[in-house]
Amino acid sequence: MRMKHPVYIVGGGIVGLLSARELARAGRPVVLLDRQAVGKESSWAGGGILSSLYPWRYPAATDQLLRWSQQVYPSLITALVKATGVDPEWTVSGLLILDANIGEVEANFSKNSHFSFERVNAVQLAELEPALAIQPESALWRPDVAQVRNPRLIEALRRDLVQKGVEFREDVTVTGFSQKQGKLAALHTNQGVFPADQCLAAAGAWTAGLLEKTGLMLPIRPVRGEILLLRARPGLISHILLKDYHYLIPRRDGLILVGSTFEDVGFDKSTTAKAKNELLKAAVEMVPALSDCPIEQQWAGLRPGSPDSVPFIGEHPDISGLFVCSGHFRNGIALGPASARLVADLMLGCEPSFDPAPYRLTRE
Ligand SMILES: Cc1cc2nc3c(=O)[nH]c(=O)nc-3n(C[C@H](O)[C@H](O)[C@H](O)COP(=O)(O)OP(=O)(O)OC[C@H]3O[C@@H](n4cnc5c(N)ncnc54)[C@H](O)[C@@H]3O)c2cc1C
Numbered sequence: 001m002r003m004k005h006p007v008y009i010v011g012g013g014i015v016g017l018l019s020a021r022e023l024a025r026a027g028r029p030v031v032l033l034d035r036q037a038v039g040k041e042s043s044w045a046g047g048g049i050l051s052s053l054y055p056w057r058y059p060a061a062t063d064q065l066l067r068w069s070q071q072v073y074p075s076l077i078t079a080l081v082k083a084t085g086v087d088p089e090w091t092v093s094g095l096l097i098l099d100a101n102i103g104e105v106e107a108n109f110s111k112n113s114h115f116s117f118e119r120v121n122a123v124q125l126a127e128l129e130p131a132l133a134i135q136p137e138s139a140l141w142r143p144d145v146a147q148v149r150n151p152r153l154i155e156a157l158r159r160d161l162v163q164k165g166v167e168f169r170e171d172v173t174v175t176g177f178s179q180k181q182g183k184l185a186a187l188h189t190n191q192g193v194f195p196a197d198q199c200l201a202a203a204g205a206w207t208a209g210l211l212e213k214t215g216l217m218l219p220i221r222p223v224r225g226e227i228l229l230l231r232a233r234p235g236l237i238s239h240i241l242l243k244d245y246h247y248l249i250p251r252r253d254g255l256i257l258v259g260s261t262f263e264d265v266g267f268d269k270s271t272t273a274k275a276k277n278e279l280l281k282a283a284v285e286m287v288p289a290l291s292d293c294p295i296e297q298q299w300a301g302l303r304p305g306s307p308d309s310v311p312f313i314g315e316h317p318d319i320s321g322l323f324v325c326s327g328h329f330r331n332g333i334a335l336g337p338a339s340a341r342l343v344a345d346l347m348l349g350c351e352p353s354f355d356p357a358p359y360r361l362t363r364e
Contacts, residue, residue, distance in 0.1 A: 006031045006167070007347065008187055008199040010174045010210065012038025014150070014336045015325050016202035017157040022344035024164040032166055033189070035173035039154030042204050042332065045301020047227065047249050047259045048150040050334045051095065051142070052309075053242055055115050056108035061310045061358035062331065065338035068354070072337045073146065080156040083163060088153035089252055095145035096120075096129060098136045098243040098286070105140065117142055131237055131287045147240060147249055150333055174203075176213050177322060184321030198347060200323045205267070205302040207312075207326035214319060216361060218312055220327045223305035224263040226275035229297040230256045230283070230290055237287060246282035248290075256290065258283040271298045305329050313343050313359035323347055324361055 006029035009016045017038065020030045032038070050073060052058050052066060077090040105117065118141045125132060125139050162168070169191075176188040177199070187194045203210050205222035234254035241248045249257040258279045276298055284291045306312065306327030316322040325343040328335050342359070345352040 003028075003197050005194075005196050005198075008033060008194060008196050010034075010187070010199065010201050011203040011207075011326075012158075012168070012170070013041055013043035013202065013204050014039075014154065014157075014332055015043075015204070015328065015339060016200070017154065017161065018336045018340035019200055019202060019325055019343055020161055020166050021157065021164070022340050023347065024161060024166050026344065026348050028348070030161075030166045031169060032161070033169050033172040033174055033187075035171075035190075037170050038158055038168065039151070042301045042303055043154055044151050045225065045227065045299055046150050046333050047247065047257050048148045048153070048333055049095070049240055049247070049249060050146045050148065052331050052334065053245060053247065054097070054100075056105050058309055059358075062335065064354055064358075065311070065335040065342075066331070068338035068341070069335055070146070073148075076337060077148070080153075080160055084156045084159040086152055086156035086159060088148045088150075088156055090146055090148050091252065092144060092146045093238060093240055093250065095142040095240045095242060096125070096132075097140040097142070098134060098241060100138055100140040102138050115142065116144060129237055129239055129241065131289055132241065133288050134243070134286060136243075145240060148333065149251060153333070174210060176210075177319065179214075179319045179322075182318060182320055184319050196321070198321045198323070200325060200343060200347065202325050204326060204332075205304040207304065207324065211316075211324065214316060214322070216316055216318070216324075218324070218327065218361065219307050220312065221305045222267050222302040223329070224265050224268065224300050225260040225303055225330075226263070226271055226279065226298065226300045227260050228258040228276060228279045228283070228295055229299075230258060230293040231296050232256050232290060232293045236289060241286050243282065243286060246279065246286075248283060248286060255296070256283075256293070258290075267302060269300045269302060271300050275300075303329050304332070311335065311339055311359060312361050313339055313346075314356055314361045315346060317362050
């Protein structure tokens, strides 16, 4: 299809940025719109673990995107560092799951058979993480789990996209869409009307609200997560440690992220004393030495929650040219590359890299 206008992307989180990259690499002129500076919402706030926390609890559709993304992350990071000089610190730190229910894991293992686990006993655990205080009945080690520093990843992507000719309009709030005979005709914004033939809605937790007036009701809702940032000595812990959905993520410079809460409070991004206490308690229970570490920061972000944690990726059922990629919930950084590839395939009219059916917008 011949396009009269550039492709518009609404939302400059990880999903919008990676999608812009796929489209720009395919030669499409791209304009990325955000109502603020890009990468200031969930994609900035997240922890940057490149895996789901308990992978056996996720459907195969999430697993497929995760596996593909895990494979491409190393080359993506290498390309970004080379192009921009910004290093997102992709690091294979491994993940220790300290509350694994072995029966549950084994029962669901075949569904996610590409995940490699090793069961570790108390002696092995102490060797892997000497600062750890708890001695769980059964722990699992996933040595291949990697992490990134997502604010740096976003900055690297932003610079790379500028080099690739993507136009950034960071002052534009998209308020709606108009169509002519079932085809996208224009985006309506606080800066006027932009005639358009293709657009991608990648507005994170705000995607459902953005599309409501088009008649598409997506069950994407904000789920607040809070994180504490502690300053520890580098090397105090080396793995990502996980227990009861609370985790510690050690960065190379000694900073440790303590995540995260799960709060159903609408679009409220406030931080709370309750969350601070909950996260500190979990951190100190795992690693008592953290009780002496100063708290550098506390923040909150809004995950784009979807009912089954499977993102919505596809074309609007009634408006051709209007696409959606959103609802990545707790895993948008981990699933980003594959999601962006799939939506770009659909927008470019290429053979899709994966079966798009599990992600369609009108699924039950
Ligand atoms: C505490 C926490 C921890 C997390 N940890 C991890 C983790 O370890 N690993 C992982 O993979 N994921 C993690 N996540 C989830 C991950 O951060 C999200 O799934 C992901 O960032 C979603 O990206 P997005 O691009 O869809 O949305 P966002 O990053 O929220 O971006 C949406 C963008 O759209 C813009 N926008 C919204 N409405 C409009 C409009 N009308 N007009 C113009 N622009 C608009 C916003 O300004 C924003 O820039 C975590 C999230 C939180 C909150």
